[in-house]
Amino acid sequence: MKESGSMVYRFLPKVFLRAPYYSFSGYDLSRLPEVLQEQAFLNAVFLASAGFYHLLEKKEFDFDRLTDKEKHTLSKYYNRMCFRSTPFGSFSSFTLLNWGNGGQVRLSGADESLLHLLPDQAMLRELRTRADSDLAETLMVNPMLYRFNDVLRYTKSALDDRGKFNFSLQGIAAEKFNVNLLAFLASKKVSKKMALSWVIERGDCSEEEAADYIGFLLDAEAIFAASQGGVIDQELIQDFPGLPGWKDFWRDNTKTALSEGVSLSALARDITRIGADPKLNKEQPFYAALERPVKVGGPDSAQQEELSRAIRILQLLNVVEQPADLSRFIRDFRSRFDQEKVPLLLALDPDSGLHYADMEPSMTEQDVLANMPFANGKEKNRSLAWHSTQQFIFRLWVGDTLRDPWAPLQIREDDVARLENEVGPGLPLPQTQALMYRSTGEYLIMESSGGVTATALIGRFSCFSDSVYRLCRELAEIEAVANPDIVFADIAQQSDSHVDNINRRRPIYDHEVPLNVYSSQPAENLVLPADLLLSLKGEELILESAKLNKRVIPRLATAYNFRNNHSPVFRLLCDLQFQSLQAGLSFSLENFFPGLNYYPRVCYGKVVLCLAKWVFRDADIAHLSIKDNQVLVQALDIFRKKHHLPRHISLGETDQQLVFDLADPAEARFFLQCIEGSKRVTIQEYLLPDRSVLAGKKPVAGQMVAFLAHQNNIYKPFKKENISIKGEKQRDFLLGSGWLYFKIFCIPRASDEILTNVIFPFIKSQKKRIKKWFFIRYNENGYHLRLRIMAAEDDLGAIIVALRKKIESSGHEKLIRDFQGDTYRREIERYGAALITEVEYLFYAGSNLAAAVLTLRRKRTLELSEFEQAMFTAYHMITCFLPSLASITEYLSKIAGRFMAEFNGGKPLKVAMDVKYREMKSVLADLSESCALSKHLSPVLKQMSVLNELTKKYSKDKKMELLANLVHMQLNRTFSVNQRQQELLVYYCLQKYMASLRAREKSLS
Incomplete structure (x- = not known):
């Protein structure tokens, strides 16, 4: 299903705010001894690592008694509590807002914040087992x-x-x-x-x-x-009936006001005393989240226009995989x-x-298939083709020779118009989407957008x-x-x-x-x-x-x-x-051009789509491990100037970021400690937040999560075709109940030899007993031929004996690695009960055609190659089934496109197939003419006409799907190896040829 190019999302009234507990404006590493005495910080450390908390407790939270390693860990926690908005534990908080009309978002201070506590999942599991x-x-x-x-x-x-x-x-x-x-x-x-x-x-x-x-x-x-x-x-x-104080404890502590100065470590000891059960002494008994109520304000709804435009460009830039x-x-x-x-x-x-x-x-x-660059199934699409979006960004980045290489890339309106023409319509957008961004005053920085549902x-x-739960339910209801x-x-x-x-x-x-x-x-x-x-x-x-x-x-x-x-x-x-679905709308230059050392900022209007990024290997930063602090800071300054690193940076990615002011000597040393021993270091520029979100009177690094939704239908219910079915058709035939089904295992190259010298002569010798037969090639649990034979039940035993004798007397038994009988299960789902009998007759005619061709080829009396035969057969089956040149070209384009998608067909494959098409052009021109195969093809086309009449009430799509299946089965009999790759080439050549005929037809009319 394709989606129109227009912006279909609307913004929902609610916004989810994530914000660090502390203000970034007061961040100062020299304050760590003071911060270590604050209960809110100690609670956050306890939730993050109860083990580290107990280590601090043993040293009476005395900063001077800590080792350098412990101080370093403490510095990371403090940095996280000032800059990182991801609400894990109580390092940061969540708040549900409504869009506003400008002004600031004012959150309640610490005294009015709520710490939500639930029992830890691991502890619950242990309690359930014991109780x-x-x-x-x-x-x-x-x-x-x-x-x-x-x-x-x-x-x-x-x-x-x-x-x-x-x-x-x-x-x-x-x-x-x-x-x-x-x-x-x-x-x-x-x-x-x-x-x-x-x-x-x-x-x-x-x-x-x-x-x-x-x-x-x-x-x-x-x-x-x-x-x-x-x-x-x-x-x-x-x-838990065996723990009498359990439910009372959680009733009293599920919501705890920070104003009460609660100690989570003390609460954990209270849990141990419940039921006098020492086994309840879990190191970390809590799962927590911090909620800060909003006093007034909401993000400026005027931002929605910029964000909507950014979503559109992200749709265009996104390569759906x-x-x-x-x-x-x-x-x-x-x-x-x-x-x-x-x-x-x-x-x-x-x-x-x-x-x-x-x-x-x-x-x-x-x-x-020689020189056809089919993709390895495990390769990523981005390494197989140069997408139009990559070309666009590359031109923007490298094409402007006057641009400062360290300056941001600015996408303009005329760039968007050009990209819209190049990219065309895409897949449907998810019904709901969460758009995560933050404001710097000058810019709106897109931090994340994507996924299949905003509920995630x-x-x-x-x-x-409860209010977040109601929002989740509303989002699900929209879908x-x-x-x-x-x-x-x-x-x-x-x-x-x-x-x-x-x-x-x-x-x-x-x-x-x-x-x-x-x-x-x-x-x-x-x-x-x-x-x-x-x-x-x-x-x-x-x-x-x-x-x-x-x-x-x-x-x-x-x-x-x-x-x-x-x-x-x-x-x-x-x-x-x-x-x-076009589920991922985040943009990263590194995803488009992996392996580079530097990626510039990319902007569209006031929106930053991705921040500037530097990627360094251990060899690049080895000289930054000098022990002398003074020399080290000087080396870092030189390093910054060489690589044009800004003053404020972040280290790491997503929710593992630390933020540094490299102009501050203490923070510079902290940064160098953090990268020491790293094999790979990823640095991003960090643009300081504005004052649009305040906690108390201090600004915090708020991150907004906006919710978008559209009303377009994405998933269609099942369509049931109104095709009458006369009577039930038997699906399964056990060996000997009307049909015989054999699997003959061999190597691919030996399959034609076995068919020509064993199977076909055997079928011919048993023609009085055999009513119908057909074969296909298969490659499940080893390459093999699948042979189905229909006969009267009284004759089936004699047929089995005759086949065994033919194999033994032919001298080809060594080519057969294994020989198995099985139940024949008709493909009712693929062909339908109403058609299955007639489809089997087509397979019968198609197998006779394959037998005749292999026999002629063995006698060297057939001029057509295997591939030419495949094109001849496919051409006549398709033109017999579809009424007009327009429907034929539509069908060929659809199936060729499907095969190209299967093989991740990029430009190199298309170029190679164009070369093959030019080689085959003269053969294609003779397709409609009589040839040595016409007599043998006639029963196939006669049966195709029968099926065409039976399916005249089918929808266009269903009829094309049936045709694709029928052609596929015949080409399977034609090619002994690489059937699907060669089938793609057949369709590609036929598509090019029929498109040229249609163009000629249009020019004449």
Whole structure:
């Protein structure tokens, strides 16, 4: 789906402000001894590292008793609390605002700020496990449980020593008792008492034996109890009956006013005393966030105009890349399952399905593909082609020879107009977006924009603030209203006992996909993984719920970096969020031109799209490690002048930045300490904030998060074609039940030899018995031929014997590496029940054509090459099926474009294929003429006409999709290796040829 070039976003009324606790204007490293006595700072240190806090406590918070290393760590924390706006712990705060009409945002001072506290996720997990017997237990099936043959498989999650979850595939026997028990538990959450009664009654066992078996299933994680825990819940504080003071403690301390001078270390000791349980002595029992109420003001709504213009240029500059892992999975899914609907968990099963993020098929050279620069699947798009946006920036950067090389790049209005013409329409924008920026007075600095939903950036704060939770729900509702009949479902996954603190959130979307969690949501709100199906529609991987009969769009309403998780189901669901969206709107020169030492600032009007950046290697900064402070500061001054470093800089990236004033000797030394021993140092210019945000009477480095939304529909519900189907068609044929299906494994080069000398003579000798037959080539679990034979059941045994004898007597048995029989499963999803029989007749005719061609080629009586034959066949199949030159050129362009996208086809590949097209031009001119193949092609075209008549009520898109499938299968029989690469070349040449015919037709008319 393409998006119009106009700005479609509107700004929502709310703005989320992130701001450091301290003012940047009062930052002074010499104040550290004084800061170390402030309770707010000590609380922030405690939340960041309880271990480091206790070390300071042992030294009575006496700065002079600290080692240099400890002082250095303290300096980093202080710097963070003055400059870094990311609200982790209490280093910085969050505030929900409305847009204003100018003036300042005035936040409440420390006395009115609220410190929100929740129990740490790791501590909760430990408490749930220990209090298992005290909890009002209900049980549910592991949401990742599914059946594979005679085993019930599921994913088990286990914590390692570092608190990270590892995932393994486990299984229990799919015996009738287990199947029925797990079906009973899957229907709804069941009390432990009911489960025991069920096992006692149907297992004919004692209560003790039943309890042991339930315990076994819990330990194995085939079923979950509440002790499994989760990350999405309305009830933020769970009760533990065995800890009588637990709930009272959190009721009193969930919201704590900083004016009370509370000590988090003292509160942590209070937790230890609850229930007189020494095991509650966790080093860090809290997950916290600091909220500062607003007294008056909001960001100036006049800024929206500048920000809107910046969003437009970011759309144009952004090079959309679908996640590489998802692209590979779609390619492999197409090869493995084609258009079949496959259960999600079976599609990712290591035996029946595909790996995720770990697939790389090999390719073999073919003469016709010589000098064709096909991309390696693992290469990034940006290294394969020189995009128009890169060309634009390069001209802007290098083309102006009069520009000071250290000066900012300024994008002007005429540049934008030119870029709009070059780039054209893009993919749809996400329904909602979070735009993060800060103001310097002179500029608005874009700090982050992108993602697939604005809920991701603020979802974790829904646990702390009802107003933020309502905003999250409003953002989710915008998606739902704009996309009716689509189910948006939040992915619930535990990944890391510490990091899962930021994954905790209240239910933001109406539905949830639970993975390794004990969900607190009602059954009607759950979309279980076992209920999800995957299929391909065009180039999109479609996820749908069998129970709801609707398309499902996964969402992750948290800023967690899901690529740190190693669960394939979770990773696939998360990557699916980004499919077919222009999700990333942030801009970085380094992404366009990696490996350089310097990148200038890029501006558009008053908006800074990216700040100037310097990248240094260890060799560049080795001379800055001199021990003499005076000499060192002088060396840094020379270094600054050489590389044109500004006075104020930041070190590091994203939420790990430290800010320095290099003109201040103390800060300069602090900077040099921070880069000591680094292999790579990334420095950005730092533009000081303005006074638009005040806390009390002091300015703070406020960072605004604006929310944008549009009402355009992005996700279409399923379209059901009104094509009548007469009777049900049998899908599966076991070996010997009307169809024989054999897999003949061999090397690719031997396949034609086996077809010519074994299969075709055998088919001819059995023509009285064989009603239909066809073959295709396949490369799953090894290259092989797939041979299907239809005959009367009484004849099937004789046919099998005859085929075995033919193989043995032909002298070619050594070319066959393996020979397997299998069930023939008709491709109903691809062709439809109404057409499948006629499609099989086309395959029959196409296989006879392939047999005739290979026979003629062996006798050296065929002048056409394999590639010329493919173009001849494809040309006639296409022109037989489509009525006009206009529809033919549209079809060829669409399919050629699809193949180019599959192979990341850039300019080098196009140039190489243009050369091949010129070589083939004379052959293409003779395509419509009679040739040696016409007689053998006639049955194919006759059957194409039958299918054309049967599909005259099909939509244009569906008919073109069917044609692409039919041509693909015939070209598969034609080419023994590299079928898809050669198929691209066929379509490319035909597209160029038919486009020239259409141009000639237009000129004549």
